Amino acid sequence: MLRLITSAVSRAAPLTVVGASYMAVKSLAAFTSPDAPQESSRSMKPLYQSHRPTTPLQKAFIAAGSALMGFGDPTDGSHIAALGDATANGHMDHLRNQMLKDPVGRRILRERPQISFTHEEWEKLKTLPAGSFGRTYYEQMARNNISWTTRPPVRFVDNEEDAYLLLRYRQCHDFYHVILDLDISVVEELAIKVFEWQQTKLPVALVAGAFGPLRLPPKERSRFFDFYLPWALQCGSSSKPIISVYWEEMWHRPIDDIRKEMGVWLLPQRNKH
Known part of the structure; x- marks a missing residue:
């Protein structure tokens, strides 16, 4: 299905895309600007600290604009985050049901942990044994010059619990790179998105x-x-739901053991080059 969608879009007229995208991009810029008003929709008050209330039409423009801008610069995670926010409403039940069926998932929903480190906690990860999840995570983030602080907050989701679920999914994205042994190249980011689709069903x-x-x-x-x-497609559909993993309790554990428990297998190295 993905191949058919990609092929169809590649034949679309560029001028049509540009003409349809102008208002979408303007809307995205207005709502994602740091100077944008906190209460974006007069009919709704913010439901959580970072919430920007928006109408369905505004969400549609934000989704279209962020998709186009993300296509132009796939390395800018803020566009993908805005797209995720604007399209998540009404699509979080699959994630929630996965977590409710799992005792660890239920505990995550109850305790609502967030990925955060002090400087000392972060640097301690590199002292863990080689091959541990925490050490591998630290080394991959350092190698790619990525910080855990770069994940933007959820803003356009109109349900407080759904907003937390989306934030958890977003904050754990870097862990998926580690578990799946995939780098941050465009092709490997796309592979992770397909894996995530199989797991989460998020648009x-x-x-x-x-x-x-x-x-x-x-x-x-x-x-x-x-x-x-x-x-x-195969690995994402058959492995354990990654949203129900309490990653903060995994730092010391051998990464290969975690992969076995999750039912994850790696893409053969010969197919990566």
Whole structure:
């Protein structure tokens, strides 16, 4: 299905896309600006600290604008985050049901942990044994010059618990890179989005997985469809729900043991090059 969607979009007229996108991009800029008013919809008061109330039409413009801007610069996570916010309303039940069926998931819903470190806690991760989840996570973040602080808050979700679920999903994204042994190249980010779609059924993951391959050079696009896509679909559908993993309690554990418990297997290295 992803191959068909990608093929159809690649044949769309560029002028049509540009003409339809102008208002969407303007709307996205208005609502994601740091200077934007906190109460964006007069009919609704904010439900949590970072909430920006918006109408369905405003969400549609934000979703379209963020999708277009994210397509133009897939390395800017703020666009994907805005797309996730604007399309998540009404689509969080799958995640919630996964967590309610799992004792650890229920505990996460009850305790609502958030990924956060003091400087000392962060630096302590690199002292953990080689091959541990925490050490591997630290090394990958350092190698790619990524900070855990860069994940933006949820703003456009009109339900407080749903907002937490989306935030948890977003904050744990870097852990998925570690568990799946995938880097931050465009093709491997797309593979993770397909894996996430199989696990979460969130529209943002489907949109990224379907439209993202358009940016790939022909050789990488073929590699994505031949190797990454089948693996991500199979691994994502058969492994344990990653939203129900209490990652903060996994730092000392061998990463291979966690993979076995989750039913995750890695893409063969020969298919990555």
